Structure formats: structure tokens, C-alpha cells
Amino acid sequence: MPELRKDPVSDRWVVISTERGRRPNDFGSISVGSEANDSKFCPFEEGNEAKTPNEIVAYRRQGTQPNAPGWQVRVVPNRFPALRVEGEVSRSGVGIYDMMSGIGAHEVIIETPQHNLQLPDMAEEDVEKVLWAYKQRILDLQKDKRFRYVLVFKNYGKAAGASLAHPHSQLIAMPITPRYVKMELTNCREYFQQKERCIFCDMIRQELGSGERLVYESEYFVAITPFASRSPFEMWLMPRRHLASFIELPDEGMFQLAKCLKEVLLRLKKTLNDPPYNYVLHTAPNPVNRPGKPDYWGTLLYDFHWHIEIIPRLTNQAGFEWGSGLYINPTAPEEAAKYLREVKL
């Protein structure tokens, strides 16, 4: 049974995922960059539906059966989940240490039946379907009173943590709000309390004004290379209208988001020769759903602003950074934005 454990010194939660239990010998083949060992068999391919756990939801042609060909997007449980979906969230302590049962949902969003068709090369309508799958799953998982947060993310390329090449994203629903999201929530709230303005709205205004870090701009969305980018060519994608939660995005916004996401990923691909990257959706925590237990963050948020952070994995300095929390970025975001804007699509 996996466990959530809290480090008392840093207040950092960690998932000890013993189901994936790794012994010393298991690490032999993990040397990053050895993309060669991408196995020939792909469980995410059309026709191989029986090789994944049963689908949770799929967008498929009328008349086709669940767990059979005919789908466009397919959501299945992760076969090697970091957290387990069955059971209650129980908290306990051992001396100075705190822990929680490792309850959560870990799902895979298979973005397309085509093995080599990545998001930047899909039709906008098909990218939109992927986003709808995110939304539908978040809405569904938010009903589960055990979960405080649903984190959607994508690992692209082995160096970014992807173990299968077939286009897919993942989500983890969990009984805590992830630390970085919490920090953003805290700072956004503080800013709002001081100024009665959203910090993201202020940032968007400033970025549109200066233009020097702007990569994409439409009526609905902007994408920028953030002022204090941790990684070369890091991008943030934000709705221009203030919205705390991704699920509040109106229907027509979904297509606009698909357009924006496809274009910035294409710009990234063209500028950097198809680099590995991660993206993560930072949205508001789940609404309060534990009766009698009001959650500071689950209340209606005026101060947060959902966004997607795209982090190309170009530098391997993360070790020092892992130990210090200080990032060294060798490419100025203004330069990165210029390259991303000017690249030929």
C-alpha cells in the first residue's frame, strides 16, 4: 500500500510508492536518454485495448464498444499507479513523523490512436478533445470527497519521464494540494489582499504591454516565457479572462485553448528540434466537499488564476536545483520568446 509521508523539516509530502517497489538492480536500465529501448509493442495502440485496464471514459465513434477500436481519446487507469484508488484516507503519526494512506487516482489520457501523432501535429479539434477529457475527468474526480486536488500533467520524451512513446497525458487525484500549487495560492491570496487585484491579471497586462516575453496572443489566451523562467524556453499559458479554475472555462474557450496549446507546442518543437518537455495544469483546488470541514483553499477563489506551465527539459542541472530550490537558467526569457515568436511554422 503506498503511503504519503511528510518531511518534518521541509513540510514536503512524498509518495512512497511501494507497489512500484524498486530494488537496487531495477535501476540499471534507467539511465536517461537511452530512448533506444522503446519496446516494439505499444499497449496504447488501437487494437490493443485489452492490454490496458478497462477504460474509464472514451470519445469514440457511435456504435463502437468500450475497450475496442473506434476511439479518438481514451482514459484508462495507470497500470502502475503511484497512489491506490481503494480505501479511506487515514492519517497517522510515528514519533515526529506524519503520514497518510496513499489514496488517490492515477489515470492515463491516451491522446490519439496514432502512435506518432503528437499534440503539435494534431488537428485543433483533436487537441480540443484531449482537453475535454481533462475537464471531464477533473469534474468527475472532484465529486470524490477524499480528493483535494486533481493534477493533470504530461511527460513528453524519456528525459521528461515518459516511459511510453505513444502520445498520452496523466492525472493524479490526491488527498493533498501539491506544494507548488499551495505556494502559488498563498502568494496570490496575499497579493490580492494587498492590492485587490489578481497577480496573474497584472502579469498579463504587463506582458501584453511590453511584449518582450510574449509568444502567443489571441482574444482568449496569452503564452509568455515567464520573467523568472526556471528553464530555458519555459512557457506559461494563461486565459486572459480571470478564472480560478480550468473547469470554469466556457465551452468556446476549450477550442481557443486547443489552438493556443497546439501552436506553442509547435513553436517549441520547431525552435528546439523536438525537445523533451513536461507540462502541468495549475488549477484551483477541488471545491469544499467534506461536510463540516471547510477548506481554506476550497472556497471560491477570486485571487487564483489557472494556467498551464510548460517546462522543456534541456538542462540537466536539476540536481543542484533539487537541493537548493535555486534555478540557474542559461537563456534569458526575452531571447527565448524572440526565438519562439520568430520560428518558421
Place this chain on the structure above:
Amino acid sequence: MPELRKDPVSDRWVVISTERGRRPNDFGSISVGSEANDSKFCPFEEGNEAKTPNEIVAYRRQGTQPNAPGWQVRVVPNRFPALRVEGEVSRSGVGIYDMMSGIGAHEVIIETPQHNLQLPDMAEEDVEKVLWAYKQRILDLQKDKRFRYVLVFKNYGKAAGASLAHPHSQLIAMPITPRYVKMELTNCREYFQQKERCIFCDMIRQELGSGERLVYESEYFVAITPFASRSPFEMWLMPRRHLASFIELPDEGMFQLAKCLKEVLLRLKKTLNDPPYNYVLHTAPNPVNRPGKPDYWGTLLYDFHWHIEIIPRLTNQAGFEWGSGLYINPTAPEEAAKYLREVKL
């Protein structure tokens, strides 16, 4: 000129190191794991002293000249410093953004003249010399009133960010206290205010009592796999006696630390077939040295406890973790400790 920039949403500082300016094409060869391109020429070798900037300090045979053969440990400025040592720390703002001039010292500690002799295989006396170099440089850099913190760290292996194979560590003196250190300081102080005990001392007591995460124990030091390890086989190495700062370690403690560090690194090497790793020294911030500007953290600390964190780089999930601050660790620390204790040396 490098810049320190603060992300307003996460309060995270980033070094934009434009001197190392990287354009899109420069990332081509960075694919992690391509250790093959370790160049034949090594600037850290004995006899190649002219290929590094002039040494800052060296432990050498009597009668030998600076920047010439005859040394055992040699400290030189980093040729590609993340921060620049010349200039004043000036703060400025651009709209909602804050920045600082990127002032700091970035030095390389060459641990031995022998290209292939890593710390776990050195004589204890030679490991001790490396530690003395850390101490001497910290003491010297603390006199510089511009710096709030001196961070000592080591990248071992390309996957851990090392660009040269020759045994070396690094240090960065900087005008801010790194975020993770600050978080630890905050939590330690809170714990101390509540309990009037040091959280690390409590942790050491508990770990010695249970023994299940203990890897090394001597009269002076313990090494454990922390309860909420972020990474498989993560280890923390702590003095048993309460000391906020590494530089307070009495002279005889230096040899004891060398013994401990050598042994735990050897255990790591044997258990995991010479894995890449990072370690980082978390010590108290520099004493207050800006007249008239008392620094909350620079005062005498009863509540912090210096330690070394060793993080093997075995999993490549850092991307998701980078975006969430949540770590997934597939090896229980209790199991890791057992392997590390039982491995044949």
C-alpha cells in the same frame, strides 16, 4: 551580466545566467546520458593548471608553486560562473517584477589530482582535505558583506549535472538564502519555538531508537535514509551534536565527517553500481554582516542543525515533480537503508 529574478507568483528566485547564453542550437548535444562525449583533455589534471583560472587556495607540497603541480586539493573560480563576483548587489523592479544584480562567487573544488579517484575510494585523510577546503572557503566568503549564503554542492555523473568527470565539488556564494534552506530554517524555528528542542536532534534520537532507516552511526555522525525520502536511496548525514553551522564543527570532527562521508558514498556506490548523485551542504546562513541591517536568519541559531543531503539520480520523474513539488519515490527508505547497511564493502 547575470541577473537574479524573482517569480512573483511562487516567490522563487532564479539566476538568469546570460553569460552562459544558450541559443536553441546549443541544446542539441545536451541529451542526458551521452557520457561518451567526455572530452579527452581534462583541465583539472595535474600539469594542466594553466587551463583553469588562477587558484584561490590549494593544499600543496611545501616548496611547490601556485598554479603548478604538487597539490592535493585545489580551489579555482568556475570558468563559466553562474554569478559574477565583481560589482555591487543592486536591487530593482520592473512593474510587478523584482530583480537583483547577479553577484556571487562560483568556485570549483578540485578534490584530487587523480582523474579517476572518486571520494569513496580516497583515503580518509584526503576526503578530510576536501572538507577543509569547503570550510576554509566558506569562512573566507562569509567575510564578504554582499553574500548571505555559501552553498556547497557536488554533481557526480552527467545525469547529476557534472560536465567534467574529474572529481570536483562546487560552491556558490550568493546574495540570497536558497529557498529550500529558508524553508528548513522556517520550519526548524517554528518547531523550536513550540517545543524548545531542535527538530533534527529529535529526528536523530528517533532514528537511533528505531534503527530502521539508519545507514551509518559513529560517535560523531549518523546517516539515515530520511522518512520522507524524495528519491530512492536518498541519505542525510548529520552530526549527533547540535550545531547550526558546518563551520562550528571542531577540528577532530572534520576527520570523523570524512570517515562518514567516504563510507556512505562507498555504500551507495556498491549498492547501486556507481550511480550518479548530488549532494548539498545545508548549513546556517552567513552571520549578520551588514551593519544596521539585522537579518532574521543571520542571528545565532539554536534551532537549525547543519547536515548534508545526498540525492542519487535514479529516477527521471523530476519533471512532474518539478511542476508540482510532489515527489514519487518507488523505494521505501526502510528498504533502501537495509540494502545500504548490508552491502559488502
